[in-house]
Amino acid sequence: MGEATTLRRTPLHAAHLALGARMVPFAGWEMPVQYRGIMEEHLAVRSRAGLFDVSHMGEILVEGPGALETLQRLLTNDVGRLRVGQGLYSPMCAPHGGILDDLTAFRVGEERYLLVVNAATTAKDLAWVADHGDQAVVRDVSSEMALLALQGPAAEVILSQLTPAPLARLRPFDAVPRTTVADRPAFLSRTGYTGEDGFEIGPAWEDAPPVWEALLAAGQPLGLQPAGLGARDTLRLEAGFMLYGSDIDETTTPLEAPLGWTVRWEKGDFIGRAALLAQRERGVERRLVGFTLAERAIARHGFPILRDGATVGRVTSGTFSPTLQRSIGLGYVAVVHAEPGTPLAVEIRGRPVPGEVTRLPFYRRPKAERPVAAGR
């Protein structure tokens, strides 16, 4: 970043400026980092609702008779158990077990899957999927589909005013491939990356502004606020979700990150399986753990993690948690230090700040607020 490259803009660029957003470069895009303040937007999502523009994320369609086989080979999670209208989270690994990307795969038709991938990795993912999709048709629809994330306990009430989709029946990761939101055709799923209940809404690129405006208007009486990438980062970290490029990348495996649950050994072969199996048998040497600090100083990416004065790992993400009102972070440590409760320190500007390994997630939304699946 910092080079004089042309940043891409989402269809909501003008809407962000009108709301007074502070725009920053992110993964080649000009994106809103905040509107009224990261803290305020974060707390709005936790207590009411927030609306994010995540149109910079990539969307790849994989379809045809070979679609399922292709995805089973590419992803560690088991796409074979998806019914139409369901999605799952999965890493996509290289042969050596390193994570090429983490994504959400939705089954949107009998032989049709939609992958929602990270903005920075879209081109790489597209080439990788196309290279391995012998029988499948692989198509980049990133510039056809916008993506809005409506997140928070009030999300269902807000969205139900604007869509005929049966929201109350949708469980987490369920999707409605074709519905309307504010009278515009849209993809809709009960997903998000904030640790709250919520929905992701994918209208056509050019329909994003009216859908955005309608959501803001419907949500205003319920305290909905537009929220930027700043709050998105603090929310996902509290929820213990990985940020690709910081917490996970091609040099880390799902078994080192706390993503072992996404590796479905029993589904058959997939790219990276042999390497991951070997790693499992010999035992992982390091693990991604959560930690909390005794001071409000922020552990930034790359800072050393210490135990008894010796470096035992590195910070991958850190922030001040608006919900917990304390400094939290993620980092890789040698496995002997990975047990929750282990005392450690993070070296912040040359000074060890004490803390301890903490069980993930840092924040879990109250049970009563989770969606109740009707009729199931």
Added chain:
Amino acid sequence: MFPEDLRYTKEHEWARREDGRIRVGITRFAADRLSDVVFIELPRPGSTVTQMQTFGVIESVKAVSDLYAPVSGTVVEVNTQLAERPELVNQDPYGAGWMLLLEPSDPTEWERLLSAEEYRRLVGEEA
């Protein structure tokens, strides 16, 4: 946004004369640009600071920045409230969000600070 009775640094600190001593903080412009301040490292009372050398660090959720002393001198008081309530810097940068009270060692340094008008021009160019 920039009180006329204050002097400023190009690094966005303000300085206010109070009975021969000088109170120090950061400007509204800097506080807004940092967004939510969550942590501030300040020197101990009794330590000395040097004009335009760093005296501490301020962290927001998104960024970390150095703090620069507007004038040289001895720290006679620090705002201990900021340890628990760093958000005071955002809420009231020229009042409750102050950081240091200094006993200046060189009275001529004050004259080298920017006037409100000069600082306004600087910020206008940066914005």
